[in-house]
Amino acid sequence: MRYKGRPVQVRPFVFYISLVHYRRTPARYFQILKNTEMRLLLISNSTNTGEAYLDYPKNNIREFLGNKKIQALFIPYAAVTFSYDEYEEKVKARFREVGHDVVSIHHFTDPVKAVMEATAIVVGGGNTWMLLKCLRDNKLIAPVRKKVIAGTPYIGWSAGSNVTCPTIMTTNDMPVTAPSSLKAFNLIPFQINPHYIDANPAGHAGETREQRILEFIEVNRDIFVAGLREGTMFLLEGRKLSLIGPRNARVFSYGTEPKEVKAGQDLSFLLKKRKG
Numbered sequence: 682m683r684y685k686g687r688p689v690q691v692r693p694f695v696f697y698i699s700l701v702h703y704r705r706t707p708a709r710y711f712q713i714l715k716n717t718e719m720r721l722l723l724i725s726n727s728t729n730t731g732e733a734y735l736d737y738p739k740n741n742i743r744e745f746l747g748n749k750k751i752q753a754l755f756i757p758y759a760a761v762t763f764s765y766d767e768y769e770e771k772v773k774a775r776f777r778e779v780g781h782d783v784v785s786i787h788h789f790t791d792p793v794k795a796v797m798e799a800t801a802i803v804v805g806g807g808n809t810w811m812l813l814k815c816l817r818d819n820k821l822i823a824p825v826r827k828k829v830i831a832g833t834p835y836i837g838w839s840a841g842s843n844v845t846c847p848t849i850m851t852t853n854d855m856p857v858t859a860p861s862s863l864k865a866f867n868l869i870p871f872q873i874n875p876h877y878i879d880a881n882p883a884g885h886a887g888e889t890r891e892q893r894i895l896e897f898i899e900v901n902r903d904i905f906v907a908g909l910r911e912g913t914m915f916l917l918e919g920r921k922l923s924l925i926g927p928r929n930a931r932v933f934s935y936g937t938e939p940k941e942v943k944a945g946q947d948l949s950f951l952l953k954k955r956k957g
Contacts, residue, residue, distance in 0.1 A: 718832050718918075718919045719829055719830060719832070719835075719868065719917060719918075719919065720745070720832065720834045720835065720917065720918050720919075721829070721834075721835045721836075721837075721845060721868060721869070721915070721916070721917040722738075722741060722742065722745045722834075722835070722836045722837075722914060722915075722916055722917075723837055723838075723841075723842040723845060723869075723873065723909075723914055723915040723916075723917070724738050724741075724836070724837065724838035724839070724841075724842060724914040725838070725839065725842065725875045725876060725877070725909040725910060725911050725912070725913050725914060725926075726806070726838060726839055726875065726876055726911045726912070727805070727806050727838045727839060729911065729912055733775075734771055734775060735771075735772065735775040735838075736775070737912060738838070738914060739775055739778060739779050740779065741914060741916075741925060742775075742776070742779060742781070742836060743779035743780060743781065745834065745836065745916070746781050746801060746834060746836075748780070750780055750781055750782065751781050751782070751800050751801050751834075752781070752782040752783065752784055752800065753776070753781065753782070753783045753784075753799065753800065753801035753802065753803045753834075753836070754783070754784065754785075754786055754795055754796065754799035754800075754801070754802050754803065755768075755769055755772055755773075755783035755784065755785045755786065755803045755804075755805065756785075756786050756802065756803065756804045756805065756812075756816070756821075756841075757769060757772075757785050757786070757787065757805055757807075758786075758804075758807075758811060758812045758814075758815035758816060759804075759805055759806055759807025759808050759809065759811055759812035759839075759840040759841065760805070760807050760811075761807060761808045761811050761857060765785055765787040766785075768785070768805060768807075769783065769784075769785040769787075772803065772805060776803075783803055792819045792821060793819070793820060793821065793824050796821060796824040796825055796828055797824055797828065799828065799833060800833070800834075801833060801834040801835070801836070802825060802828065802829065802833060802834070802835050802836070803835075803836045803837070803841070804835070804836070804837040804838075804840070804841030804844060805837075805838065805839075805840070805841050806837075806838045806839025806840045806841055806842075806875075807839070807840050808840065808854050808855070808857055809839075809840040809843045809844065809849045809852035809854045810849070810852070810854055810855075810856045810857055810858050810859070810860060811857060811858050812840045812841070812844060813844060813849050813860040813863075813865060814858050814859070814860035814861075816844065816860075816865075817860050817861050817862065818861075822864075822865070822866060825866055826866050826867065826868065829866070829868055830868070835868070838875075839875045839876065840852065840854065840875075842873050842875055842909070842915075843865070843873060843875060844865040844866050845865065845866050845868040845869050845873070846865055846866075846867070846868075846869060846871065846872045846873055847864065847865065847867045847869075847870065847872065847904070848863045848864055848865055848872070849863055849865050850863055850872065850897060850901070851872040851873065851874045851894065851897060851906055852874075852875075853874070853875070853876055853890075869917065869951075869952070870904070870905075870951075870952060870953075870954065871904060871905040871906065871907055871951045871952075872897075872904055872905065872906045872907070873906075873907050873909050873915070874890065874894060874906055874907070874908045874909065875909050876909075876910075876911055877890055877908030877909055877910050877911075877930075877931060878890055878910070878911075879891070879931075890908065891908075891931075891933075891939065894906050894908065894933050895933065897933075898933050898934065898935040899935065901935075902935040902936075903935075903954075903955055904955060905932060905933065905934050905950075905951050905955055906932070906933040906934075907930050907931070907932050907933075907951060908930060908931035908932070908933070908939075909930055910926075910928040910929070910930065910931075911928075912926050912927055912928055913925060913926030913927070913928050913930065913944075914926060915930075915948075920949065920952065921949070922948040922949060922951055922952055923944070923945070923948060924942060924943065924944045924945075924946065924948060925944060926944060927944075929941040929942060929943050929944075930942050932951070934955060935955075
């Protein structure tokens with residue numbers, strides 16, 4: 682390009698905008714999402730009934746990270762009733778089983794630096810409110826977002842999937858603590874409800890999960906919500922979003938009937954700004 686008649690070289694760069702700016706300029710958010718090569722594996726739950734911890738998604742994790750051994754940075758902040766050391770050991774055992782490894786962020790004196798030097802980022806499940814509070818207290822929202830937008834692989838399950846959304850407002854967890862904001866990593870433009878179930882347990886007369894989500898979209902009409910059933914996960918690679926697993930996902934959008942989406946179905950509509 683030319684400026685005042687002189688040739689000027691324009692160098693490529695990774696463009697980062699704060700969450701506040703994204704909220705004010707949604708069109709620019711979707712343009713950046715269009716141009717990025719993000720890689721996310723977003724798992725609904727860590728453990729299926731009767732199985733070992735992280736057993737069912739372990740091969741998906743191996744395939745996602747590749748054949749070359751990676752030591753991913755593990756963020757255990759969703760733990761409440763057990764220690765970060767205990768959490769790290771559980772995750773480490775499963776990752777080593779598939780040829781990879783993790784090291785927990787709580788071993789580092791500078792968590793921001795640990796994130797910026799990570800080759801992959803793994804965020805475990807637990808309590809989403811506690812997770813977001815610790816992420817915010819350690820000033821990790823912007824660094825993680827910047828790294829993942831630049832191409833660093835991200836794996837999350839349950840709460841770790843929830844925090845990739847614009848907010849944590851579709852979590853199932855009790856608010857055991859209060860983060861400074863409900864805004865999360867905002868890596869995807871839709872909300873996930875992990876552990877989605879279709880009916881209440883026998884003898885329970887309260888609202889169903891679907892009713893709760895319908896309440897959410899009544900107030901938040903400009904966003905999709907995906908109910909991610911147990912044993913399933915979303916895989917995002919660049920602009921391609923796919924569902925993996927034996928069960929459908931259920932998608933909610935204001936003004937329309939909820940719809941079932943299957944593995945192999947085109948889910949790119951979830952990455953676009955909702956119209957209407």
